[in-house]
Amino acid sequence: MKTITKLWIGIVVLVLLVPIGLLAEGTAWGEWGISELEGIDYVPKGMARLSDIWHSPLSGYNLPGWRGSFAISSSGYILSAIIGIGATYLLISVIGKYLATED
Amino acid sequence: MHIPDGYLGPITYGLLWLIMIPIWITAGRKLKKTLKTRQVPLLAIGAAFSFVIMMFNVPIPGGSTGHAVGGTLIAVVLGPWAASVAISVALVVQAIFFGDGGITAIGANCFNIAVVLPFVGYYVYRWIIGNSDANSSRRWIGAGIGSYFGINAAAILTGIEFGIQPYLHHTASGQALYSPYPLKIAVPTMAIEHLLFFGFVELIVTVLVVRYLQRVDITLIEQKAIKGVEA
Numbered sequence: 152m153k154t155i156t157k158l159w160i161g162i163v164v165l166v167l168l169v170p171i172g173l174l175a176e177g178t179a180w181g182e183w184g185i186s187e188l189e190g191i192d193y194v195p196k197g198m199a200r201l202s203d204i205w206h207s208p209l210s211g212y213n214l215p216g217w218r219g220s221f222a223i224s225s226s227g228y229i230l231s232a233i234i235g236i237g238a239t240y241l242l243i244s245v246i247g248k249y250l251a252t253e254d
Numbered sequence: 255m256h257i258p259d260g261y262l263g264p265i266t267y268g269l270l271w272l273i274m275i276p277i278w279i280t281a282g283r284k285l286k287k288t289l290k291t292r293q294v295p296l297l298a299i300g301a302a303f304s305f306v307i308m309m310f311n312v313p314i315p316g317g318s319t320g321h322a323v324g325g326t327l328i329a330v331v332l333g334p335w336a337a338s339v340a341i342s343v344a345l346v347v348q349a350i351f352f353g354d355g356g357i358t359a360i361g362a363n364c365f366n367i368a369v370v371l372p373f374v375g376y377y378v379y380r381w382i383i384g385n386s387d388a389n390s391s392r393r394w395i396g397a398g399i400g401s402y403f404g405i406n407a408a409a410i411l412t413g414i415e416f417g418i419q420p421y422l423h424h425t426a427s428g429q430a431l432y433s434p435y436p437l438k439i440a441v442p443t444m445a446i447e448h449l450l451f452f453g454f455v456e457l458i459v460t461v462l463v464v465r466y467l468q469r470v471d472i473t474l475i476e477q478k479a480i481k482g483v484e485a
Contacts, residue, residue, distance in 0.1 A: 154471040158299045165306045175311035175319040180443050181416055181433070182258055190435070195260075197423060197431035202260035207353035212309060231352065232309055236302045238347045243301050246339065247294030250282060254290045 166232045170225035209234065255320070255412050255444075256348065256363055259356030261433040263423040266415055271361030277369055278342065284335040293332075296474075300328040301340035305347065308354075312455050320452040322459040323367055323408075326375025326401035330393075330464060331474050334376040341368035362415055366408045375404025388476035394464040401460035402453045406445070409452070413437075413444030 178187065185194050185202050209215075209231055217227030262270075289297070304324045311319040329337035342364045348354040355363045382396030417437030420430040433440070467474045 154474065155295050155299065157470060158296075158303075162299065162302050162306060165303075165310075169306065169309045172310040172321070175313035177313060177317040177319050179255070179311075179320050180318045180447060181261060181412070181435070181440070182256060184258075185260065188434070190439075191430075193429060195430045195432055195434055196425070197263060198260035198433070200260075201356070201358060201432070202258065204259050205350075205353075205357040207349070207351055209351050210353035212352050212354070228309070232306055235305050235344075235347055235351060238351060239301045239305050239343055240298045242343045242347065243298040243340065244294065246282075246285075246343070247289070247291070247297060250285045251289045251291045251294050252286070254292070 162236065166229060166236065169228050169232045170221070173221070173224060173228055255323075255367055255409055256345075256355030257359040257366075257412065257415065258353075259358050261356070261419065262359055262362055262415060263419055263432040264358075265422055266418065267356075267358045267362055269361075270359075270365050270415075274361040274364050274369075277338070277365070281335045281338050281342075285339060288333070289336065297332060297336055297340055300324075300332055300337065301343045304328060304341050305344040307459060308344070308348070312452070314447060314451045318447060320447060320455070322452070322456045323371060323405060324456075324459060324463075325367065325372040325408075326379060326397060326404045326456070327460045327463050329372040329376035330379055330397045330400075330460075331467065334373045337372035337376070338364075338368045341372065362412075366412050366415070370411055371404040371408040373404075374407040375400040378403045388472050389468060393475055394461050394468065397464040398457045398461040402457045405456040406448045406453050409444045409448035410441060413441035416440035416444070 183189060185199055188194065212228055212231040214227040214230055217223050307324045308321050311321050313319050325337055325341055328340050332340070345355060345363050345368055346360060349357055349360050379396040379400030382399060383392050386392035414437065416433045416435055417440035419433040420436050423431035425431065464475065
């Protein structure tokens with residue numbers, strides 16, 4: 152089997168395992184939403200304005216409506232991984248088309 | 255370590271966007287010289303790996319979470335410039351589709367996670383491995399230690415970017431306009447979390463994959479063509 156195939160199998164295994172990442176409760180330090188800021192009792196004005204600048208379609212790697220049981224949120228998380236990897240793959244392919252040369 | 259929109263004021267996020275543009279152009283030039291068509295799938299795997307490994311949140315005491323990036327690992331296989339491109343792509347997708355990291359902060363996040371992290375990690379790795387054989391244990395030890403330094407350098411820099419905001423932007427009454435946490439909170443918090451926990455998560459991921467690659471395809475550890483830096 153070619154190495155690249157083995158590595159893609161590794162990626163597939165990781166994708167199937169991503170729900171493990173959902174088990175961690177809490178938010179990374181400094182990545183809180185403006186309603187969950189820790190240690191201060193006001194919302195900084197600039198932060199309130201800028202935090203509204205972009206609403207990502209799959210915010211927090213959740214598919215809209217895919218919540219409730221762990222099985223549903225896990226499936227949503229796995230699908231998010233697939234969508235993200237697909238988008239990443241597409242972008243790298245485009246970059247590769249412009250930059251890579253035949254040897 | 256993904257800075258959301260709103261935490262950095264315009265001076266910081268604007269400057270880091272401005273810094274990133276020539277870095278991306280330089281990375282593009284380097285790859286134009288070194289990247290072969292047959293290596294593009296490997297670059298895509300690197301980006302995919304970084305994307306997916308960042309979804310494995312690890313909880314730590316105190317209620318915070320974090321994750322590995324795999325940046326030094328990608329630099330060990332593809333070189334630091336290619337790693338920058340791969341991780342930048344993953345970060346842009348995360349910001350646009352998943353709200354992980356802000357749009358205004360793409361420059362900052364790419365500088366910290368896609369540039370500082372793999373370059374620091376890669377050069378520590380290079381320094382440790384010396385002229386050792388691709389099969390040697392110096393390689394995976396070097397990659398592991400490099401990855402630890404790389405992620406910590408990125409984390410501390412992120413802490414500094416957070417921490418300067420209250421000084422740069424505040425109201426007359428002293429309320430912060432953006433990130434409200436001063437240097438003496440932001441830097442130690444980011445440093446301790448990564449020095450004690452996430453640095454080791456990154457190290458373990460890196461060592462496991464480098465050892466795996468040494469076993470299945472040693473050429474991935476020794477290939478120099480794509481790296482864009484002299485051996």
